[in-house]
Amino acid sequence: MKIYFDGSSWMTGSELEDKSKRYSTLISKHFGAEEYNLASGGASNNRIVRQLVTENDIADYDLAIIQMSMAMRWEYYDDTQKEWVQLRPITQPSEKERKKWLRYYYGEMYSNHFGNTYEHMFSQLVRDHCKVNGTPLILLTNRHADGFKYTTSPTNFKFDLDISDPKYPRARKGHPNEEGHQMICNDVLDLLSDLRK
Amino acid sequence: MKTKIYFDGDSVTYGKELFDLSKRYSALVCEKLNAEEHNIALNGGSNRRLMRNLIDNLGKFDMYIIQMAKRSRTEWYDEDEDKWQIVTNQPVKSGNYDFWKKYYREIYHDNYGITDELICYNFIRALLVDVPHLILWSGDYDFDLPTDLVYKKGSFPVRRGHPNEEGHQMICDDILNILK
Numbered sequence: 001m002k003i004y005f006d007g008s009s010w011m012t013g014s015e016l017e018d019k020s021k022r023y024s025t026l027i028s029k030h031f032g033a034e035e036y037n038l039a040s041g042g043a044s045n046n047r048i049v050r051q052l053v054t055e056n057d058i059a060d061y062d063l064a065i066i067q068m069s070m071a072m073r074w075e076y077y078d079d080t081q082k083e084w085v086q087l088r089p090i091t092q093p094s095e096k097e098r099k100k101w102l103r104y105y106y107g108e109m110y111s112n113h114f115g116n117t118y119e120h121m122f123s124q125l126v127r128d129h130c131k132v133n134g135t136p137l138i139l140l141t142n143r144h145a146d147g148f149k150y151t152t153s154p155t156n157f158k159f160d161l162d163i164s165d166p167k168y169p170r171a172r173k174g175h176p177n178e179e180g181h182q183m184i185c186n187d188v189l190d191l192l193s194d195l196r197k
Numbered sequence: 198m199k200t201k202i203y204f205d206g207d208s209v210t211y212g213k214e215l216f217d218l219s220k221r222y223s224a225l226v227c228e229k230l231n232a233e234e235h236n237i238a239l240n241g242g243s244n245r246r247l248m249r250n251l252i253d254n255l256g257k258f259d260m261y262i263i264q265m266a267k268r269s270r271t272e273w274y275d276e277d278e279d280k281w282q283i284v285t286n287q288p289v290k291s292g293n294y295d296f297w298k299k300y301y302r303e304i305y306h307d308n309y310g311i312t313d314e315l316i317c318y319n320f321i322r323a324l325l326v327d328v329p330h331l332i333l334w335s336g337d338y339d340f341d342l343p344t345d346l347v348y349k350k351g352s353f354p355v356r357r358g359h360p361n362e363e364g365h366q367m368i369c370d371d372i373l374n375i376l377k
Binding site for chain 1 (some may be wrong): 207214245249252261273276293296299300303304305306308312315316319320322323324326
């Protein structure tokens, strides 16, 4: 069994001393499955969708567990470095002009309406893309993880689980601690058990 | 009850440069099929706009005919005007001109556009998997996604770069051929 995981730092196991305690590893161990965890700290929903739709074949996996990230984040392709760069309000671009440009984007152009609409669009794509490829999906979000850095407004989109719910205990910098990861794992396993009924 | 057909796209589907919009291909197709035309195409429309519109209009129509737009375009939501603004690589009318000028000069890269285009293509196919639909593409750069119809430069007669009446009739005929 192969499980596809993607998301942000909450899925990489940030702040855990032992990464084998992150919920993706716990879930994979539960099923005796191979864990393919493509998550990355600071990941945007654009990145999650790009990796799912254009860089991987989800039909090769028996299960997908995807954690959507903050709507405010996005990405662009840096041709000089030949890599995708994740953008967020706290990004510190080295070049002064680009910093000004990014500040202008978040200050003058970005709105919760834009963020919510695109979050909905990308989340729906994740759901439907997995469905047409016959791969069961559990769709998580941590959209309320950090209300100081990231503004949010309520969404109509139905995620399977909001792992930024304060019921999951957190470490010092705000990521789930070991107990939090174990609780998320348990809740995902419950959802999977419902899915099979 | 009449079949309701949804059309979205950019200026090609809008019927730019036609003096009479009843000659655009969406109207011709609907006339031939005795269907109700719902055309929300917009000059300068982006693939992002297509995806957003599709979410809003899913389940409301019997058939969807969608023409993918130029990959470099995007959009943003203007809170002051309470509307989505189109953004093309000549962002004179997009608002925030300097921002978008810098975006196209220094941030946008064709790899981004190609990726976005592939995401849009998969988005349409996935959302409409159980619904009759066609995807068209019209443009002047290399394009290899398996859309149902592809119109590269020179595929149809034009007026100022857009299909003229004859061009729209050709697109209509191609669509009807597929739907046969």
